[in-house]
C-alpha cells in the first residue's frame with residue numbers, strides 16, 4: 001500500500017476539484033492526435049476526456065477510491081516507477097502533480113520512456129506566489145516543500161524537449177477548485193471544503209490556516225479586501241502562472 005500525502009488530504013477532493021471545460025479543451029488540443037494516454041498522478045481523473053483511451057496512474061488509495069465507476073482503468077503506482085512498457089502510450093499527461101513528486105527528474109524520464117508526447121499542466125511558482133491569497137493571508141505558502149521546490153518552465157525545459165508552453169488563464173467561474181481558482185470569489189476561501197480540496201491548506205499549520213482565514217473574514221466584512229482587490233470581481237479571466245507544456 002502506497003501512503004502519500006493525498007491519503008490524508010484528498011478526502012473531499014472530488015467535491016471541489018471538478019473538470020473545468022476550458023482547461024479540458026486546452027489539454028485535449030495539446031494531446032493532439034494521440035489515441036492512448038497515460039494520466040500520471042491522475043487523482044479522480046478530472047481531465048480524462050472520453051475522446052482518448054486513458055489509463056490512470058495514481059499512488060494514493062484515497063484518490064483512487066474517488067474515481068467514478070465508469071472512469072478509465074487505474075494502476076496504483078508512482079511517477080518515478082511506472083509499471084509500463086517502453087513506448088506503450090501515444091502521450092503522457094500530468095495535471096497539477098509534478099510539484100508533489102519526490103524525484104522530478106526520474107518521474108519525467110519515466111514519462112518520456114513510456115510515451116511519445118508529454119503534456120504537463122503546472123504552475124510557475126514565481127507567478128503563482130504573487131496571488132493575493134498567499135501574499136496577504138498565507139505568506140508561509142511559498143516555503144512549503146511542494147511550493148518551494150515546484151518546477152517552473154525553466155526547470156522543466158532542462159529536463160524535457162519542450163515544443164510549446166501555453167498560458168492557462170483561470171476563468172472567473174473556474175469549476176476546478178485548485179489554489180488560485182477562486183481569485184475573484186474570495187468568500188469561497190472561508191469554506192473548509194474548498195480549503196480541504198487543495199494541498200496548500202493541508203500542508204500549512206492549522207494555526208496559520210485559522211489566522212489567515214480569520215483575517216480574510218475580517219477584511220471581507222470591513223470592505224478592506226474589496227478596497228484593495230475589488231476590481232478583480234469584474235474580470236472574466238486571469239493569468240496566475242498556470243501553464244501547459246508540450247514536449248515531444
Ligand SMILES: C[S@@+](CC[C@H](N)C(=O)[O-])C[C@H]1O[C@@H](n2cnc3c(N)ncnc32)[C@H](O)[C@@H]1O
Pocket residue numbers: 004006017040041042043044045046047057058059060063077078079080094095096097100101102199
Ligand atoms: C493536486 S492532485 C491532482 C490530481 C489530478 N491530476 C487532477 O488534476 O485532478 C496531485 C496528485 O498527485 C499525486 N501524486 C503525489 N505524488 C506522486 C508521485 N510521486 N507520482 C504520481 N502521483 C503523485 C497525488 O496523490 C494526487 O492525486
